Amino acid sequence: MTSLERFSVNQMTVKQLTLPELADACLELGVPGVGLWREPVQAYGVEATAKLVREAGLTVTTLCRGGFFTAIDPDERAAALADNRRAVEEAATLGTDTLVLVSGGLPVGSRDLHGARERIADALAELGPYAERHGVRLAIEPLHPMFASDRCVVSTLTQALDLAERFPAHQVGVTVDTYHIWWDDRAPEQIARAGAGGRIHTFQLADWTTPLPEGVLNGRGQLGDGAIDMREWKGYVEAAGYTGPIEVELFNDGLWARDGREVLAETASRFLAHTAD
Template sequence: MSATGGRQEAARDLARLSINQETLKQWSLPELAEGCRSLGVTNVGLWRAPVQEYGVERAARLMRDSGLTVTSLCRGGFFTAADPAARAAAMDDNRAAVDEAATLGTDALVLVSGGLPDGDRDIAGARLRVADAVGELAAYAAGSGVRLAIEPLHPMFAADRCVVSTLGQALDIAEGFPAEQVGVVVDSYHLWWDDRVPDGIARAGRGGRIVCFQLADWVTPLPEGVLLGRGQLGDGCVDLRGFREQVDAAGYLGPVEVEIFNPALWARDGREVLAEIADRYRRHVL
């Protein structure tokens, strides 16, 4: 194969790969854009806090000028407060998140629902508040071309971060609204353990509900602060290729976003980490 042919094949291999900004947290936005461009990665997922710090309009220009597609913005949500003032503040923040997503040119705003309020043990009631808030936000987002992507998190996060723990629960909420407005995130790190996930992915595919597909591995022993313990692709026990094949079979052929929160990766040279992700993606996902 010629050098040109090799480069073209490598580019095809990485065509769907998206690098979530938090995976390379050690990089600034310009460094992320340059690093991805140099490796032939054309998709990125962004996070609100660093984008706000850089400037939303400025970040949007940087992405466009770098030839990068923003595949998602994380995150909105945290809808479970029972206090009316706190709920109103959360909705204001979520409307701002929709506006930011639209400015960045992404149609996917990832929602983490929120955990139980202090002293509250009514998880069913909290989920009802999530559904109500999603409906209110969906009506606002519809005018901006932004889809809401409900992300179920592993049950260990139900108390403090996300009362939506399974793909089925996320779909139960999403299916109350038009598919072009509300869908779900399929994240291997949070869902790998659940034997109902294959049926859930098929269900999501039939309804056109898969908005975002994210990958990270599950490694043991779990580190302290499990939120920051996601593994590099291939380092853990998740059948990453199997996840990709299932979402493909369900009709989702969009970006495959690698989202790894891991201080060990953040301490390394970003270019080395990015090259390793590309290699692991080829070996364990394609």
């Protein structure tokens, strides 16, 4: 057993590394898990990626991302469902049981949050059984409310669980990501709710640093650089029964400008420093 046994690095944290470079760096540093993203995996080849990580002995903890279910136009909705079925198939090929979902923002010209969330439920009703047949679980990720209009109308764990609980837990659960929920006083009780229902499908860490960068999206801070107590949130998910991998997912231009192996080594070190009991 190593102290990094639950650590997984999300590919976006070190997106400057190619997939072979990432696999080599993980082997060198003793990192056991990776969370992969569809675009670089598709560029390298899904089957080729599966072979690469398998031969490196890496566990693929998640695949990002599916979702974007909120379109009103029937053709757009059909295209989104088709793409999500492909994402499920890719996850199965890569050997991960978890597809992370970013549910989608408001369609252009719409202000109907309720309607958008109901369209997410409609999509999950179709996609959940398909995912189950492939041995894949869907993990709804609530995003910080600043992303509600253009990226994700699911902003809290409460909203995510209200959707997920319409379906069996082995089909649909949630992603618990510190960056998006740390501000929410109700989040700890909702983590307990998710754990009781067997719906914590993945747990991700990133810190909240200010000032936020222009464009906001790439503002996820390295662990320990911001306002979030990582050990506290790890305690919440463990109290709820979660014992799985812990993924560090950082979108950060400053980190991407550095040597990727150096960033991975730093991230592993920060993980130990800020999550150890």
